[in-house]
Amino acid sequence: MISEQLLTRIKPFIDLQQPQSYYLILSSKTSSQMHLPQDVFYQEGVLTFKNKQPVTFYMIYDGQEDLHMDMHFQAYCQVDLIEIKLLSSQCHLYKTMRLDEGATVHAFSENLSQSSQSHEDVYLEAYASCQCGYSELSDDAFEGVYHFYLDGVEASAKVRTAILAKDIESKHYEILIQHNQPMTHGQMDNYGVVKDQAKLVIDGIGTITKGQHGSAAHQTNKIMMFDESCQACANPYLYIDDYDVQASHAAAVGKMDEEHLYYLQSRGLSKKQAMQLITYGYLMPVVEVIDNEMMKKHFEESLSKVGA
Numbered sequence: 394m395i396s397e398q399l400l401t402r403i404k405p406f407i408d409l410q411q412p413q414s415y416y417l418i419l420s421s422k423t424s425s426q427m428h429l430p431q432d433v434f435y436q437e438g439v440l441t442f443k444n445k446q447p448v449t450f451y452m453i454y455d456g457q458e459d460l461h462m463d464m465h466f467q468a469y470c471q472v473d474l475i476e477i478k479l480l481s482s483q484c485h486l487y488k489t490m491r492l493d494e495g496a497t498v499h500a501f502s503e504n505l506s507q508s509s510q511s512h513e514d515v516y517l518e519a520y521a522s523c524q525c526g527y528s529e530l531s532d533d534a535f536e537g538v539y540h541f542y543l544d545g546v547e548a549s550a551k552v553r554t555a556i557l558a559k560d561i562e563s564k565h566y567e568i569l570i571q572h573n574q575p576m577t578h579g580q581m582d583n584y585g586v587v588k589d590q591a592k593l594v595i596d597g598i599g600t601i602t603k604g605q606h607g608s609a610a611h612q613t614n615k616i617m618m619f620d621e622s623c624q625a626c627a628n629p630y631l632y633i634d635d636y637d638v639q640a641s642h643a644a645a646v647g648k649m650d651e652e653h654l655y656y657l658q659s660r661g662l663s664k665k666q667a668m669q670l671i672t673y674g675y676l677m678p679v680v681e682v683i684d685n686e687m688m689k690k691h692f693e694e695s696l697s698k699v700g701a
Contacts, residue, residue: 416451421458421484439463442496447471449687456484456509464488466521469495473687480506482533488513492521494545500525501691508534519545519574526679526688528695529556529564540569543577543608552581553683555676555696558591558623569598576607583612583627584679586672588619598630599640606637614644617675619668672699 417427417435427435432443433450438461442448450472454460456479466472480486488511492498496518504511504527515523529535541550550570558564570579579599587593599610614627629642649671657667673696680692 414451415448416453418453418455419460419462420455421460439465441465441467442470442472443467444470444472447473449473449475452476454478454480454486456480456486456506459485459487462486462488464490466490466492466496466498468493469497471497472499473685474498474500475687475691476500476502478502478504478506478511480509480511482507482509484509486511486513490515490523492517492523492548494518495520497521498523499685499688501688502527503691503695504529504531504535504537506531506533506535510536510538512538513540515539515541515550517541517543517545517548517550520547521545522549524551524683524685524688525553526683526692527552527554527556528692529554529566530695530699532560532562534563536564537566539567541571541579543570543572543574543579545577546574547576547578548574549578550580552583553679553688553692554581554583554585554595555679555692556583556585556593556595557672557676557699558585558587558593560589560591562591564592565594565596567596567598569600570610570612572599572601572605572608572610575605577605578608579610581612581614582679583614584676585616585625585627586619586675587616587623587625588668588672590620590622592624594626594628596628596630597642597644598632599642600632601635601638601640603634605635608635609639611640612642614642616646617649618646619649669699673697 415430434441583595585593597612597614601608616625616627618625625646627644629644
């Protein structure tokens with residue numbers, strides 16, 4: 394039986410009591426609760442997708458202590474995965490995703506955790522495709538380590554993050570896409586806003602190992618600062634060990650345009666409302682580069698709550 398407290402917390406995202414809602418709640422306090430579709434199985438910490446038809450699945454992490462999750466997507470399955478992280482202070486989530494040949498996964502992750510950590514490793518076999526979106530708007534410190542390994546020919550990984558750090562929060566993200574086979578494609582777009590006395594660091598790492606010809610590694614990292622007392626750092630790293638490849642990176646850390654703030658206030662908005670609108674506008678480019686409607690919808694809904 395799902396607790397009323399948990400149902401209240403996740404109600405804005407999904408009504409788990411609807412019969413068409415497929416989900417798994419991984420909790421450190423109680424046994425796992427689930428409603429699984431046909432050809433999706435869970436046993437001893439391993440969630441296996443064998444579905445032949447596309448499926449939408451909700452994954453909720455309700456962590457009081459460290460959590461471990463291993464997801465296995467079998468060949469040519471198609472999954473839209475929506476994750477909600479409700480990790481308590483000092484909780485650490487260890488997650489692995491394995492995509493077999495030709496599997497396609499679109500994953501959106503909403504982080505509502507307290508001061509905690511998430512370490513995620515994603516392994517992609519030949520022709521597998523994974524597009525992951527991370528909405529990192531939590532009201533506390535957080536450390537996210539997201540590693541993607543392209544282990545099969547023509548595997549593809551796209552990562553998009555929208556991050557807000559405020560008050561005295563300290564947030565650090567390390568996003569790695571490593572190319573271990575030829576003709577693989579990796580792209581990341583990381584956008585952040587930092588204000589008050591918060592600190593935000595984004596490390597974007599693209600690695601193409603020797604012999605992986607025809608591969609492409611691209612990344613964009615941008616952070617906007619609102620206040621003199623906040624700190625921000627966008628670090629792009631490219632480690633390229635082959636000549637027949639495409640690789641690019643862009644990184645920028647800049648201050649908010651005071652004229653934009655003044656203009657919005659002159660139109661009747663309060664300073665708080667104006668800053669909220671500027672934050673929303675700065676993070677929205679993450680949505681514009683997404684080509685999956687499910688992810689677009691959830692990103693837009695998440696970003697609409699910025700500053701609310």
